Amino acid sequence: MTNGDSTGAAATIVARGLTKSYGRTVAVQNVSFTVRPGTVTGFLGPNGAGKSTTMRMIIGLDRPDAGQATINGKSYHELRWPLREVGAMLEAKAFHPGRSARAHLGSLAASNDIPAQRVDEVLAMTGLTSVASRRAGKFSLGMAQRLGIAAALLGDPGVVILDEPVNGLDPEGIRWMRGLLRSLAEQGRAVLISSHLISEVAMTAEELIVIGRGQLLAQTTVAELSASAGSLEEAFFQLTDSVSEYQGRAA
Numbered sequence: 001m002t003n004g005d006s007t008g009a010a011a012t013i014v015a016r017g018l019t020k021s022y023g024r025t026v027a028v029q030n031v032s033f034t035v036r037p038g039t040v041t042g043f044l045g046p047n048g049a050g051k052s053t054t055m056r057m058i059i060g061l062d063r064p065d066a067g068q069a070t071i072n073g074k075s076y077h078e079l080r081w082p083l084r085e086v087g088a089m090l091e092a093k094a095f096h097p098g099r100s101a102r103a104h105l106g107s108l109a110a111s112n113d114i115p116a117q118r119v120d121e122v123l124a125m126t127g128l129t130s131v132a133s134r135r136a137g138k139f140s141l142g143m144a145q146r147l148g149i150a151a152a153l154l155g156d157p158g159v160v161i162l163d164e165p166v167n168g169l170d171p172e173g174i175r176w177m178r179g180l181l182r183s184l185a186e187q188g189r190a191v192l193i194s195s196h197l198i199s200e201v202a203m204t205a206e207e208l209i210v211i212g213r214g215q216l217l218a219q220t221t222v223a224e225l226s227a228s229a230g231s232l233e234e235a236f237f238q239l240t241d242s243v244s245e246y247q248g249r250a251a
């Protein structure tokens with residue numbers, strides 16, 4: 001990390017009592033956790049557990065009904081240059097389809113006072129240099145995913161939040177993503193990645209936050225969780241069994 005605001009204080013995400021309902025659906029209920037710098041933290045839960053809603057509240061896309069989320073001690077809306085403190089990818093295809101990858105990143109850089117040369121750096125980091133002039137709307141899901149990551153890293157942020165980052169990637173892409181996540185943490189960043197697959201998260205994360213039906217079930221480590229049952233998968237199922245949205249019925 002080279003720039004400004006996040007280098008002095010350790011970059012962290014802190015959620016305190018986050019709560020959000022949509023109509024009668026309680027999506028997130030009184031969820032508190034901390035994501036520390038220098039770690040990859042896996043945010044795990046079955047479908048519909050509230051992972052995306054929590055992430056949206058952290059980056060100011062949804063307003064909590066109660067509670068608060070802060071990034072480096074401030075709410076998202078208080079950050080002077082948000083992209084330079086927190087990079088997020090919540091939806092892979094969050095760009096104008098008619099624009100090239102370079103133009104998309106260039107306009108994000110310009111509006112966040114980020115030097116234009118950083119665009120080429122993130123294009124190279126994400127392996128998109130050779131397709132940078134192509135219209136992003138023609139990108140495959142894997143390429144769109146890489147463009148989303150490039151945008152998230154544009155401001156060299158101390159905090160990185162990625163919703164289902166390996167979704168849609170081929171095996172080579174998955175391996176690349178694992179390496180990238182590890183190197184981001186090694187550089188001292190706080191990295192939060194969501195998934196509903198414990199096996200995937202265990203490949204990169206050491207810390208785990210587990211939620212189900214909107215409630216925090218555990219903040220633990222991969223090592224602790226796997227020690228609590230015969231296998232990591234078994235431990236995860238035991239934690240989430242009572243809160244899975246779709247439970248198979250025994251015949």
Ligand SMILES: Nc1ncnc2c1ncn2[C@@H]1O[C@H](COP(=O)(O)OP(=O)(O)OP(=O)(O)O)[C@@H](O)[C@H]1O
Binds near residue numbers: 026045046048050
């Ligand atoms: N905009 C919305 N309007 C109404 N209900 C919503 C909205 N967003 C989420 N929900 C509901 O809130 C609950 C939590 O959804 P959320 O998308 O946060 O879960 P998730 O853990 O990210 O799930 P998945 O792994 O399936 O993406 C679900 O019951 C969902 O249907």
